[in-house]
Amino acid sequence: MSKKITDNQLLGEIGETAARLRFLKIGFQFDVRSRLEAGVDAIVEVMDNGVPLAQMIAVQVKARHGNAYASEDENGFTYIVRSEDLEYWRPSNLPVIIVLYRDSDETFFWKEIPRGSDDSERRLRFDKKLDCLDADAVDRLAAITVPKAGFGYYIPPLGRGENALVNMLPVTFPPEMYVAPTTHSAKDAGRILLDLDEPARFDWVMKSDTLWSFQDPRKTVCREIVELDQVEAIDTRHLAFHEDVHERNVFAHLLRRVLGHQFYKDLGWDKDRGQFYFKALAANASRSFSYKSSKQKASSAVVNVAMQKADPTRVSFVRHHSFIPRFENLMDEWFLVVNPNYYFTTNGFQPHSYPAELLAGKKRLDNSASLRGQLILWHRFLTRQDGSADDLFAEPNLEVQLKFGEPPEVHLATKVPEDAWGTKKAKDNGDDSTQAEIEFL
Known part of the structure; x- marks a missing residue:
């Protein structure tokens, strides 16, 4: 054989x-x-x-x-x-x-x-x-x-390495701002504004007995809480780059308040976790944001309704895209640090009673591509009103006080292994936004 x-x-x-x-x-x-x-x-x-x-x-x-x-x-x-x-x-x-x-x-x-x-x-x-x-x-x-x-x-x-985006957006603010003495505390001033027939606005801060604002208080509803004959216009840089760190901290707080006012129609403020989140337009309804990415038109589900697995006709929770803002002064420039996050409600409006477990589960699914996509999404949204981003449905805003530049890009000597972001878990059946979020420059 x-x-x-x-x-x-x-x-x-x-x-x-x-x-x-x-x-x-x-x-x-x-x-x-x-x-x-x-x-x-x-x-x-x-x-x-x-x-x-x-x-x-x-x-x-x-x-x-x-x-x-x-x-x-x-x-x-x-x-x-x-x-x-x-x-x-x-x-x-x-x-x-x-x-x-x-x-x-x-x-x-x-x-x-x-x-x-x-x-x-x-x-x-x-x-x-x-x-x-x-x-x-x-x-x-x-x-x-x-x-x-x-x-x-x-x-x-x-x-070969890769290009990475730094989650910091350069901030441009008006060259001139206003300071005015007031006899009211911040709490009393807020109560006065809310009791008026005109819509209240809170794009201002108080330090001791002085109000700071980018808007002339004599021309807004804030005229009711300041000494009108003592309103003074000053160079913004005097406070933005003050040598006293406490003065700069007050200025950073003003930027946060102005950001909230500038986008109040679309963004809510979660005081407990210090984050902005996309508002729902209706109860138990998803919401998408359409914009032009660096390569093509894109759309992302910024409010997403997740149904119960046992009963697909009942809503389990509603997840909102959010970010934790932090304004930082580096050398002679201010930046908005954007930390992408998620906010959870029961129907789009009522805060969820147990968001920590939902957040932990969603964070385990995030990887470098999705976080990059979320940063690009927030940049496109924050720049849509000033014309620097080609938003498909942008509406002009004559009261734009803050403008945001492109996030800096740095070259890494090596690609970040995807498993460094955590263990890959099962797919989240309640999420249909991943495809739109992944974006490479």
């Missing part, structure tokens, strides 16, 4: 060859071990632009022709490691990864083998996007070669 190479032998050789080519393409060395190997097919060396770093990874390749993986869907699948393999890999002095190759669609997925002693770790869950073996996996592969013991560790930057 003549000798014959089995299909499994051929498949194993195809898998190793394909894996070697894949690692070479992403810039790593791939050295196949001898035929005496018992569970490690090759040793991979991390390289940075062709420079070997003496950081090694043990690799075991598992190949198949075209069979589906266990529990496979469009998002991922499950793979069960053999007990004897796991027992062999655990004491390794090198990080061990398993690479799964499927010949029919030429897909590669990888996962680090856990070092613990729990048998439940035999079941590995692969994410088809996150665990794909391609150029985007370079930094994650390098990271597993760094010892995590001790007081800290450094993960070397690899790859």
